[in-house]
Amino acid sequence: MTAFRPHSSHWGVFEGGWQDGRLVVRPHAGDPDPNRILQNFPDALRHEARIARPTVRRGWLERGPGPDAQRGCDEFVAVSWDRALGLLAEVLARTPAERIFGGSYGWSSAGRFHHAQSQVHRFLNTALGGYVRSVNSYSAGASGIILPHVVGPMESLSRRNVTWEAVAAQSEVVLAFGGLALKNSMVAGGGISQHIERDSMRAAAERGCEFLLVGPLRDDCPAEARAEWLPITPNTDTALMLALMHAIVAAGRHDRGFLERCTTGWPEFEAYLMGRSDGQPKDAAWAAPITGLSAERIAALAARLPGRRVLVAVAHSLQRAEHGEQPVWAGLALACVLGQVGLPGGGYHYALGALGHTGRRNNLVSTAALPQGRNRVGAHIPVARISDMLLHPGEAYDYNGQRLTYPEIDLVYWAGGNPFHHHQDLNRLREAFRRIGTLVVHEQAWTATARHADIVLPVTMTLEREDIGSSQTDPLMVAMHRLAEPFGEARDDYAIFADLAARLGKEAEFTEGRSAREWLQNLYDRTAEDMREKGFEAPDFEAFWRAGYLELPQAPDDGGMLRAFRDDPAGAPLPTPSGRIELFSGTIAGFGYDDCPGHPAWLAPRDVPDAASPLRLVANQPATRLHSQLDFGGHSQETKRRGREVMRMHPADAATRGIADGDIVRLFNARGACLAAAELTDAVMPGVVNLPTGAWYDPEDPAEDKPLCVHGNPNVLTRDVGTSRLAQGCTGQLATVQVERFTGNLPPVKAFTPPG
Ligand SMILES: Nc1nc2c(c(=O)[nH]1)N[C@H]1C(S)=C(S)[C@@H](COP(=O)(O)OP(=O)(O)OC[C@H]3O[C@@H](n4cnc5c(=O)[nH]c(N)nc54)[C@H](O)[C@@H]3O)O[C@H]1N2
């Protein structure tokens, strides 16, 4: 047994050592509730799915850059590093920065220096002058745009807001739209040393706090919360929120003082709510058939809320859907009607428990990040519009009050993300990638994105390099020691970019003359200096590295922006045009979008079940991994059945289709089809099926137009349309599908076998 050394990941701080030639991973001793995602590491480290050598697609090698329908079904040729980087430097040198898409969205790994997205952005800026970038996220595409218009920056609602400590001590009711699933709070970007959610919910429930879970899946709240489940038809939460507000106002139990003092636009919104502006009161009888909850149940729920310390929590998932802006805004309005905004344990929390970042205190010092240099290209897209951009260059579209035009792209550069995991309508994405000249991918493993690339460069896994792990919402800074030698010929992203920069005559600009170790020291020193300036002691780099950990000071739980505003609306106004919470927004109304009007509104979705696609698919975050990362690892694999991802459905929906537990099923709609293994459970409401994201896309015959994914990636089924003209966010959480028992010969899963 070798000594255990510290390392960190997005799903937890841990220590690793070697025993009998095998990596052993044990969670950080201080973590009260570690998770098993860590156990994906040992098998993944030397798995055959890892990329061993630089590789070039044969068609690109022989014919050069250009549109190619072979992309995704061609052969690959292994080449030397010198040849691969020589070819790449040549094509980069002759491609104008305005024609390079370097958005490179993705989570990559936890270390702050080897963070691949920062590396690729810095490289493109320093060596080439810039790139077309992407803005916003797949996580919070709609909320990231609407919240600043109506209340303030998203971080002030998610990361600096009501804490779990306050929930445990003070909340009386937590009304959780989309739940508070422990599987989700396992994860925090940059690393997490303490998973506190389970104990916080247990403490709150034991004190008598009521958790109300509004959502299609019963297990979106842990047993410790003792939650009451209100199974709601997906994408109808806005109707329920409106009906709750209607009932509270009709009973005269709304907090008029708060609405008067802290909001603007209540009269316009109230006229809509009560039906004076459109003739339709948004009452419980109206909402019942929309939401699938009875009018009595809605009325009873409304009666339970006023006068109590209620926290309205809205999950990210609600806004990753058509008109996703509305439940985010309507939830805020509901919290205003209840008047608890800014009080300890009450009010409004966006994305509580969606990640291990929310509901926490913030560090007093910031962790230095790799400087990214200056991007001289102004063009950008909302991140989820990538296929639209590649398929429709030169076309105009609406976004947040602007009229933008999709740029023409020749080369796409990806490091640290997996668009064949994160994007919707993968058949359309394949078509989009076939239009460009060159797709470059840095990857640790043969993901579908790598398989669709022209130049594939093997990179080290986090375990194979040193780094610093840290996040603004976790007090532990971790000296991530190297635990293994690089796989095959894999190199660090940094080393690859330094080599490329040298070939482009820009090495000094990119590296500033520093080795990776010297960058770590540089980043650490900036945090240490910040600490010392604030009166705290900080060891020098060598001492930090030897100790393995540094505890960072944290700010007190002061309730953040909303508390300060409630206490003094005039003295601490919100950063909105009125300085208040906007229940009617003149700015948004002024854009004139029919799919996002000037106040929260029920807008019936277009994507609703019909005879061809009668079931609603919930494509949520997976419990056994982060997105697609290390899907070939031990923990992710042990939960598959017959090698397939598991789709859960209600026994009643299974019975009418002759599906038994464990059967292989085919999910399909107009956009595509995939296989999965069925699990029957009444934790899923009738009419809904649940297939989480993250199973690697695995086309049975990649040469086909819309091949069957034999493994269970739900993004072959989801729609590639924006939330609205306001935010153009991703709508991948939901889709409509049909499901049938699969009776053909079961095709093998090839996703983890390297391409020939
Ligand atoms: N249908 C549907 N789709 C969704 C969602 C949904 O709810 N439903 N959720 C969306 C959300 S919220 C998100 S955030 C996205 C996530 O989408 P992504 O962030 O793209 O997903 P990951 O699987 O984390 O991709 C990270 C990739 O980086 C690679 N990687 C890890 N470390 C390194 C490194 O050091 N260097 C390099 N070069 N590569 C590295 C991993 O192997 C992996 O392939 O998915 C979105 N997609």
Ligand SMILES: Nc1nc2c(c(=O)[nH]1)N[C@H]1C(S)=C(S)[C@@H](COP(=O)(O)OP(=O)(O)OC[C@H]3O[C@@H](n4cnc5c(=O)[nH]c(N)nc54)[C@H](O)[C@@H]3O)O[C@H]1N2
């Ligand atoms: N284990 C693990 N944790 C993760 C991630 C991961 O990949 N793995 N990804 C992380 C990332 S990047 C992000 S952004 C967050 C995402 O955080 P979320 O988007 O909140 O997470 P999801 O699991 O997609 O959705 C939460 C739940 O919302 C419910 N839901 C879906 N549609 C609706 C609806 O219309 N109404 C209601 N009321 N409920 C609905 C579903 O039942 C689902 O389980 O998760 C993070 N946490």
Ligand SMILES: [Mo]
């Ligand atoms: Mo996300």
